[in-house]
Every structure is written in structure tokens, then in C-alpha cells.
Amino acid sequence: MKRTKIKDILLKDSVDYKVNVKGWVRSFRNNQFIALNDGSCMSNLQVVIELNNDEALLKRITNGASISVDGMVVQSQGKGQKVEVKAETIEILGDCDPEKFPLQLKNKPSLEYLREVAHLRFRTNTFGAIFRLRHSLAFAIHKFFNDRGFVYLHTPIITASDAEGAGEMFRVSTLPFENPPRDEDGGVNYKEDFFGRCTNLTVSGQLEAELGAMALSEVYTFGPTFRAENSNTPRHLAEFWMIEPEVAFNDIYDNMDLAEDLLKYVIEYSLVHNREDLDFLNQRLVEEEKQKPTNERSEMALIEKLEFVLNNKFERITYTEAINILVESPAYKKKKFQYDVKWGIDLQSEHERYLVEKHFKKPVIVTGYPKDIKAFYMRQNDDGKTVAAMDILAPGIGEIVGGSQREERLGKLTERMHEMHIPTDEMYWYLDTRRFGAVPHAGFGLGFERLVLFITGMTNIRDVIPFPRTPKNADF
Ligand code: 4AD
Numbered sequence: 489m490k491r492t493k494i495k496d497i498l499l500k501d502s503v504d505y506k507v508n509v510k511g512w513v514r515s516f517r518n519n520q521f522i523a524l525n526d527g528s529c530m531s532n533l534q535v536v537i538e539l540n541n542d543e544a545l546l547k548r549i550t551n552g553a554s555i556s557v558d559g560m561v562v563q564s565q566g567k568g569q570k571v572e573v574k575a576e577t578i579e580i581l582g583d584c585d586p587e588k589f590p591l592q593l594k595n596k597p598s599l600e601y602l603r604e605v606a607h608l609r610f611r612t613n614t615f616g617a618i619f620r621l622r623h624s625l626a627f628a629i630h631k632f633f634n635d636r637g638f639v640y641l642h643t644p645i646i647t648a649s650d651a652e653g654a655g656e657m658f659r660v661s662t663l664p665f666e667n668p669p670r671d672e673d674g675g676v677n678y679k680e681d682f683f684g685r686c687t688n689l690t691v692s693g694q695l696e697a698e699l700g701a702m703a704l705s706e707v708y709t710f711g712p713t714f715r716a717e718n719s720n721t722p723r724h725l726a727e728f729w730m731i732e733p734e735v736a737f738n739d740i741y742d743n744m745d746l747a748e749d750l751l752k753y754v755i756e757y758s759l760v761h762n763r764e765d766l767d768f769l770n771q772r773l774v775e776e777e778k779q780k781p782t783n784e785r786s787e788m789a790l791i792e793k794l795e796f797v798l799n800n801k802f803e804r805i806t807y808t809e810a811i812n813i814l815v816e817s818p819a820y821k822k823k824k825f826q827y828d829v830k831w832g833i834d835l836q837s838e839h840e841r842y843l844v845e846k847h848f849k850k851p852v853i854v855t856g857y858p859k860d861i862k863a864f865y866m867r868q869n870d871d872g873k874t875v876a877a878m879d880i881l882a883p884g885i886g887e888i889v890g891g892s893q894r895e896e897r898l899g900k901l902t903e904r905m906h907e908m909h910i911p912t913d914e915m916y917w918y919l920d921t922r923r924f925g926a927v928p929h930a931g932f933g934l935g936f937e938r939l940v941l942f943i944t945g946m947t948n949i950r951d952v953i954p955f956p957r958t959p960k961n962a963d964f
Pocket residue numbers: 651652691692693694715723724725726728730732733887888889890891892931932933934935936937938
């Protein structure tokens with residue numbers, strides 16, 4: 489018989505038909521009731537065994553074992569489910585030794601512990617919910633752009649440029665580490681390397697996306713990006729996924745609207761399509777909050793927070809206004825910030841979170857950052873000091889989106905590149921877009937894992953990507 493997914497049986501809610509189900513045992517009570525899960529949804533299917541005297545078989549139905557069941561879908565006698573499967577035959581697909589099964593041995597395994605048992609993370613309710621949501625969000629993002637006529641552009645993973653100019657790149661090379669070929673000056677001779685030059689893993693697909701936008705008008709990338717910054721924080725990964733739309737003819741205001749629309753669209757999508765998973769995560773957080781002292785508890789539960797963000801316009805302020813708010817804040821006056829605040833600083837996570845969580849209590853879009861703390865490609869404002877940058881700050885996360893209107897004026901752009909020691913000759917392919925029919929354009933990058941963090945209410949970015957890459961951690 490063909491396998492039926494548990495989700496479909498539970499959704500269909502009808503009875504008296506035969507099915508085959510396959511999955512992993514979540515629990516087995518009284519030698520009679522199996523809670524079976526196949527990952528298609530949060531809920532387990534109850535499988536009932538009646539009068540089975542096959543002791544040897546019953547012994548092998550343990551937590552974590554995988555089984556195949558043929559049986560009849562019937563109305564459930566018990567509470568908690570409408571339908572259940574009355575088993576006719578049960579086949580063990582894979583045994584799972586209860587004496588050794590880590591999820592059995594640990595009562596309520598911690599998130600930290602689960603990070604170390606990669607294959608089993610997926611078997612828990614929490615990670616099932618997170619990864620179903622992650623999938624759904626990726627799908628919603630593609631749908632959002634597709635519905636608006638954007639072209640999905642696959643930008644390269646191996647590049648020769650440092651788009652952000654931050655120099656935090658992983659080198660890609662086939663040269664021997666121990667004894668690389670040398671040039672006349674004793675430096676590594678990259679002419680002999682695979683690509684005949686020095687290359688790295690991309691930190692952003694933006695520059696290539698700009699080339700696409702200069703002909704296709706609306707493009708976006710959605711791919712892995714890599715940063716060798718040594719930030720061991722709950723918000724940084726060395727390998728993360730980024731969504732980068734780039735739109736010809738858009739200015740900074742259109743850019744803000746697009747980003748706000750995208751965030752609201754995917755929040756709404758998840759509320760509609762992933763309700764069961766969100767309800768579970770909501771409840772999980774409610775329980776977690778109860779452990780905290782009252783003054784540290786969040787004001788809103790997860791779903792309430794998502795609905796609030798969905799239904800309220802994001803606050804829009806300039807960097808200068810943000811600095812003024814911070815300097816005037818009780819937190820600053822009571823020296824609660826670790827980092828100093830004055831015009832020109834890069835906002836630290838503590839500052840961003842103060843603005844969002846304490847001051848405005850909603851997402852904030854900050855524009856007009858000092859040019860000295862932003863990338864070379866951002867459009868220079870007339871004041872000579874700031875650029876048309878925009879960061880979106882989200883509650884519990886800090887920066888979730890970073891973007892800008894781009895400097896489309898060739899003269900201004902090359903001047904800025906010289907000031908920042910960015911080689912213009914190597915970047916001829918990028919500068920060409922400003923030579924042949926340049927137009928105003930804008931774009932942004934949304935960190936996918938930060939988005940998943942925000943929507944799941946998780947607090948560590950390692951818990952929202954299946955295989956996190958962080959400093960000193962890439963075992964599996
Ligand atoms: O602000 P960033 O560095 O901007 C860019 O890369 C631009 N090229 C984007 C553009 O305009 N097309 O990164 C964009 C976003 C951040 O706001 C953050 O959400 C995420 O990417 N991000 C990270 N996420 C996880 N781990 C890291 N190490 C991240 N660095 C940035």
C-alpha cells in the first residue's frame with residue numbers, strides 16, 4: 489500500500505479507510521498506544537495495537553524506532569485526537585536501542601545539547617517546528633518576489649570581490665598551503681591558482697545583482713553568504729543565507745517600503761500556513777518566560793508580537809535622530825550602555841535594541857548613516873556626511889535588514905572608492921554599470937536566519953539553521 493502522510497490523515501478527519509503510515513515512534517504506552525511522527529506536521533498520530541501477543545515485536549517498538557503500520561483509520565476513543573489508526577500489521581524498519589538513544593536518556597534535552605547531536609535535533613518538536621517554518625519562509629519569500637515580477641538571479645558563490653569592503657572573507661584556493669608558488673616579491677603567486685587570481689567565498693551577491701537590475705529592473709538573490717568575522721554571538725554565523733533584492737528606478741523610500749512589505753508578507757504567510765508550529769513555539773516561550781523574574785519577562789507572547797508587527801507601521805527615523813534619542817535616554821544617563829554614544833559611532837546591538845524594545849517598541853528603520861561607517865556603494869547625501877543607507881531593526885534581534893540607495897554617479901562613486909582604497913581597475917565590471925545607462929537604484933539584504941529567529945522567537949541563531957557554521961565549529 490502507498491504511504492499516507494500523517495498530516496493528511498489528521499487534516500482529512502474522516503474514518504473507515506485503510507492506510508499505510510511510516511514514521512518514528514515518539515512514545516509507546518501500555519504496550520498499546522504508539523505516538524507516531526513523520527515530520528509532516530507537529531502532531532503525532534495515535535496508532536493503537538490490539539491484543540498483540542508478539543512479545544518480541546512489542547519489545548522493538550521503542551522511542552526513536554522507525555516503523556511501518558498498515559491499519560484502519562477509526563474514530564478515536566481517547567481524548568486529544570479525533571482519529572487514530574487501528575494497527576493490523578506493524579513492521580519494524582529500524583530499531584532504536586533505548587539504552588543508548590540520546591533523546592531517551594536525556595529528559596528534556598537542552599538546545600545546547602541538541603546542537604551536538606545534529607541528526608537528532610530534527611526529531612524534536614521544537615526543531616521540527618523551526619525547520620518547517622524555515623522552509624515555509626523561504627517559499628514565501630520566493631512567492632513574494634515572483635508575484636511582483638522579480639527575476640531570481642543566481643549570483644556566484646566564488647568571487648574575486650569583497651562587496652562589503654570589510655575584508656572578512658574565506659579564501660578559495662587550490663594552491664598548496666605549505667609551499668605556495670611565489671612571485672618576484674616573495675608574495676603568493678595567485679596567477680598559478682585555479683582561477684589565476686585570488687578568490688574568496690562571497691560575502692554578498694549585491695554587486696552582481698546590481699548588474700542584473702540594470703537590465704531586468706527587478707531582481708533578487710537568495711543564497712548562502714560567508715563571513716570570516718570572529719563573532720561568537722547569538723546573532724552571527726560564518727555561513728548564512730541572505731535575500732538581496734535590487735531594483736532599478738527605486739529610491740531609498742521605495743526601498744524601505746519594499747523591505748517593510750516583504751517582512752509583513754512573510755509574517756502573515758507564516759501565521760496562516762504554519763499555525764500549528766507557531767502555536768507550539770508560542771507555548772514553549774510562554775513556559776520559558778515563566779522561569780524568568782517578572783521584570784525580565786517579555787511584554788508580548790510570540791504570536792501577539794508577530795501580529796503587532798504585522799499591524800503597525802514601522803517607525804522611520806534618521807541616524808541623527810537615533811543618536812539624539814540614545815543620548816537623551818535614561819539608559820545612557822545611568823551609564824547602562826557598554827559602548828559610548830556619539831554622532832559617528834556604529835550603532836551597537838545594545839543601542840539598536842534599546843531603540844526598538846524600550847523606546848519605540850516596534851521595528852524601526854534608521855536612515856542616513858555617516859558615510860564613514862558604511863560601504864562604498866551607498867549613495868552620498870547632499871550634506872557630504874551621510875549616505876542613503878537604511879537598516880531595519882527588529883525587537884529581540886537588532887539589525888535584520890541592511891540596505892541603501894546606490895551611488896549611481898560614476899564620479900562620486902570612484903571618488904569614494906579611492907578614499908576607501910578600493911581598487912577601481914579591478915572593479916571595472918561594476919563601474920561599467922555607471923558608464924552605460926546608469927539609473928538610480930536601491931536594494932537591501934535580509935539575513936534569512938535573523939528572520940527565522942524573529943519569527944520563531946528563538947534566541948540563538950545556531951538553532952534556526954540545520955548545520956550552523958561558527959568559529960571553531962564545522963564538524964557536521
Ligand atoms: O548589512 P549587511 O552586511 O549588508 C550587505 O551585505 C549588503 N550587501 C546588502 C544589500 O544591500 N544587498 O548584511 C545584510 C544582512 C544583515 O542585516 C543581517 O540580517 C545579515 O545580513 N547578516 C548576518 N546574519 C547572520 N550572520 C552574520 N554574520 C551576518 N552578517 C549579516
